[in-house]
Amino acid sequence: MLELVQYTFMQRAILSATIIGTVCAIMGVYVVLRSMSFIGAGISHASFGGVALGFMLGINPIFTTIIFCLLTAWGIAFVSEKQKVREDTAVGIFFASTMAFGVLLISLMHGYNADLFSYLFGNILAVSAMDLWVSLVLTILVIAVVGIFFKEFLFLTFDIEMAEVTGLPVRKLNLLMITLVALTIVISIKSVGIVLVAALIVTPAASAYQLTEDFRAMMRLSVAFGVGSCWAGLVLSSILNLASGATIVLVATLCFFICFIFSPKRRKLRHRIDVLQHELQESK
Amino acid sequence: MENSKKTIVDCRQLYVAYQDALALENVTFTIRADEFWGILGPNGSGKTTLLRAMLGLVQPLSGSITIFGVAPQNLGARRTKIGYVSQYNTIDFNFPIKVKDAVMLGRSYKLGIGKRPKKPDWQAVMQALELVEMADFAERQIGRLSGGQRQRVLIARALALEPELLLLDEPTAALDVATSEGFFTWLHQMHSQMKITLILVTHDVAAVSQYVSVVACLNRRLVTHGRPQEVLGQETLEDMYGCESMFFRHGEVPHMVVPSPAGSRNKK
Numbered sequence: 001m002l003e004l005v006q007y008t009f010m011q012r013a014i015l016s017a018t019i020i021g022t023v024c025a026i027m028g029v030y031v032v033l034r035s036m037s038f039i040g041a042g043i044s045h046a047s048f049g050g051v052a053l054g055f056m057l058g059i060n061p062i063f064t065t066i067i068f069c070l071l072t073a074w075g076i077a078f079v080s081e082k083q084k085v086r087e088d089t090a091v092g093i094f095f096a097s098t099m100a101f102g103v104l105l106i107s108l109m110h111g112y113n114a115d116l117f118s119y120l121f122g123n124i125l126a127v128s129a130m131d132l133w134v135s136l137v138l139t140i141l142v143i144a145v146v147g148i149f150f151k152e153f154l155f156l157t158f159d160i161e162m163a164e165v166t167g168l169p170v171r172k173l174n175l176l177m178i179t180l181v182a183l184t185i186v187i188s189i190k191s192v193g194i195v196l197v198a199a200l201i202v203t204p205a206a207s208a209y210q211l212t213e214d215f216r217a218m219m220r221l222s223v224a225f226g227v228g229s230c231w232a233g234l235v236l237s238s239i240l241n242l243a244s245g246a247t248i249v250l251v252a253t254l255c256f257f258i259c260f261i262f263s264p265k266r267r268k269l270r271h272r273i274d275v276l277q278h279e280l281q282e283s284k
Numbered sequence: 285m286e287n288s289k290k291t292i293v294d295c296r297q298l299y300v301a302y303q304d305a306l307a308l309e310n311v312t313f314t315i316r317a318d319e320f321w322g323i324l325g326p327n328g329s330g331k332t333t334l335l336r337a338m339l340g341l342v343q344p345l346s347g348s349i350t351i352f353g354v355a356p357q358n359l360g361a362r363r364t365k366i367g368y369v370s371q372y373n374t375i376d377f378n379f380p381i382k383v384k385d386a387v388m389l390g391r392s393y394k395l396g397i398g399k400r401p402k403k404p405d406w407q408a409v410m411q412a413l414e415l416v417e418m419a420d421f422a423e424r425q426i427g428r429l430s431g432g433q434r435q436r437v438l439i440a441r442a443l444a445l446e447p448e449l450l451l452l453d454e455p456t457a458a459l460d461v462a463t464s465e466g467f468f469t470w471l472h473q474m475h476s477q478m479k480i481t482l483i484l485v486t487h488d489v490a491a492v493s494q495y496v497s498v499v500a501c502l503n504r505r506l507v508t509h510g511r512p513q514e515v516l517g518q519e520t521l522e523d524m525y526g527c528e529s530m531f532f533r534h535g536e537v538p539h540m541v542v543p544s545p546a547g548s549r550n551k552k
Contacts, residue, residue, distance in 0.1 A: 033379065148398045155389045158379050161370060165339050166445070167363040167393040209380065213425035218380045274428045 004238055009125050013191075013244075016127045016135065017230035020188040020200065023139045025226030026146055027184040028205030029219050030177060033157045039076060039178065041198040042091035044185045046072035046098035048194050051119045052105040061119065062134050066186050072098055073182035077175050122193030122245025124234055135187045142180050142187075153177060154215060191230075192245035203252040204229060210256075210263035225255055289316040292449055292481045293338060297347035300333055307333040309505045310347070315498075317448075320475050320482040322492035322512070325502035331485040332371070334502065335451050338483075339368060351449070364394045367442030367450040369435075371457055377427035383437050384409055384422040390441035412443040415474060432463040436470075449481045456488060464488060468495055489516065 004010045031040050050068025054061025072094050079094075080087035106116065118126055127135075146153065155163040156173050164170045181201070188197045208221035233248030240247075293315040300308040308330045315321055325331050336342045337349050340356025349355070352362055359366075367390070387409045388401055395401060401409075413419040416436035421429060426437060435455050442450055452471075456464035468491040475482050475495075486492060492499050493512045500509035508515045 151389065151392045151395070151401075152397060154381075154385075155392050158381055158386065158389060159375050161374055162368070162441075163389075163392070165341070165368045165370075166390065167359075213380045213427075214382055215380050215385065274424075275430055278430050278433070 012127050012132055013124045013234055016124055016132060016191050017234045018227055019135050019139050020191050021227035021230035022223050023142050023184050023187055024201045025204040025222040027181050028201040029222050030157055031201055032205040032209060037202045038088055038091050040181055040201050042095040043069050043073050043182050044194050044197045045095050047189055048102035049098040052102035056105050056109060060130060062131055069182040069186050073178045077178050120194050121243055122191050122196060124191040124244040127190055131190050138183050138187050142183055145180060192248055196245045196249045199249045203256050207256040207259040210259040229255055292317055294350045298349055299345040299347050300337055300342055301345045311506045313509055317481055320497045322496035322499045323485045323502055324492055329503045331502055332453055335453055364445050365448045367445055367447035369438050369442050369452045369455055371454050381426055383424050383426055386426050387412055387441045387444050390444040394445060409444050412440040415443055416440045431459050432467055452484045454485055
């Protein structure tokens with residue numbers, strides 16, 4: 001294992017694992033608490049169209065994917081904001097049509113493309129220096145925006161109605177949040193793949209949710225689980241020669257089940273005891 | 285005498301429509317500083333719509349509504365003078381947030397984007413929690429509270445803004461009778477201690493008749509408004525609920541019974 005670290009591709013993989021583990025876990029907290037996981041899945045599948053377009057035009061797919069994912073995210077937000085179309089319906093429409101567009105482009109290109117396969121299921125060992133730089137810049141951007149709008153995003157997530165009443169521009173904030181989710185997906189698809197990226201966003205945050213009742217703690221735990229799963233998945237996949245994206249996601253899922261088993265009963269039981277104690281005090 | 289006080293809410297021939305149906309028809313009233321209004325009415329009578337119109341969340345079809353002298357959408361920074369507590373079933377109480385952090389959210393807009401709360405903000409939060417007698421629970425997760433406590437936390441969130449006008453939309457809807465009575469007593473005390481204008485939307489005729497200074501009976505149009513002892517007669521309630529209702533006395537507190545929904549007139 002230690003010799004492996006000397007290779008450039010492995011160093012890039014470790015860096016990439018750290019970056020995506022962090023950014024997915026942060027946005028995952030919002031995605032989980034706002035029940036946006038279907039939007040996440042929709043945007044990630046839409047990126048397939050972007051990837052195919054990149055291959056067709058012969059440019060690094062990460063750039064075409066950024067544009068594709070952002071347009072899809074904004075499209076979903078725009079259509080569902082009009083309230084005539086439900087959000088999950090909007091996602092369903094964009095999800096399928098952008099994938100269909102990708103498949104169409106691929107059918108125009110002759111021959112099988114192995115690289116395309118690596119975008120579908122991810123290959124963290126194939127991350128290029130350019131991919132890494134773009135990921136790093138976008139990650140810093142995402143984290144900075146989350147830092148600036150921290151309490152606004154929290155309010156939006158906790159109680160959107162009241163956030164609007166107090167004067168926050170909830171529509172713009174919502175659009176901004178969806179944009180960040182789209183960027184997170186772009187950052188991650190090369191490493192974990194279009195099909196699996198949504199899991200990497202949702203799972204660490206869902207694990208963290210099982211263990212804490214504080215928002216900041218949930219975010220910290222989520223990042224720990226995200227980065228931990230990415231590192232463990234990377235190591236396991238290198239040693240056992242497994243598909244990296246799938247290994248990472250399965251490690252994260254295992255982590256979730258462990259958290260799940262050790263959490264909810266305790267949570268409910270403690271709540272019941274608290275309420276009973278309170279009622280006892282009041283009756284005295 | 286009371287007329288000399290500052291106008292807080294002014295509603296003139298207000299009509300509001302939801303989709304095709306009129307939710308409010310020709311509603312006219314004036315709410316002045318420090319008054320405690322109780323708005324009564326059956327389901328679908330436009331009570332919540334009236335509050336939403338005050339907040340600028342729904343636009344009038346015709347007529348006008350002003351808060352602090354301006355239309356709600358033009359309030360700008362003065363929006364922070366209004367506290368609002370909605371019917372709280374939209375919140376997920378399993379949300380991982382502590383009581384004090386939930387209350388601090390009430391001040392987000394006042395704080396401004398990118399700014400972190402400072403000492404005076406936390407003082408305002410703790411003060412609000414003390415007012416609702418929930419300061420001991422500041423570190424508790426918001427779901428680990430009883431129904432009455434949760435409601436008081438949401439009121440504290442509105443109070444953390446140090447508002448001049450507080451709108452409460454059926455704050456006792458999820459509470460049992462005993463807890464509701466305690467809550468109204470507390471609300472009444474808070475109103476007499478603080479300089480605040482209160483608007484309470486409720487089904488609870490008993491609470492309204494005991495504590496508020498002005499009662500408004502709403503059934504799309506404003507049936508009547510005035511001092512509780514003057515307006516709360518059998519006729520008003522019949523007119524408003526569209527069915528025979530009655531008071532009965534249980535100790536000192538008058539209760540009202542509405543036998544069945546509007547339309548059917550079966551006597552029990």
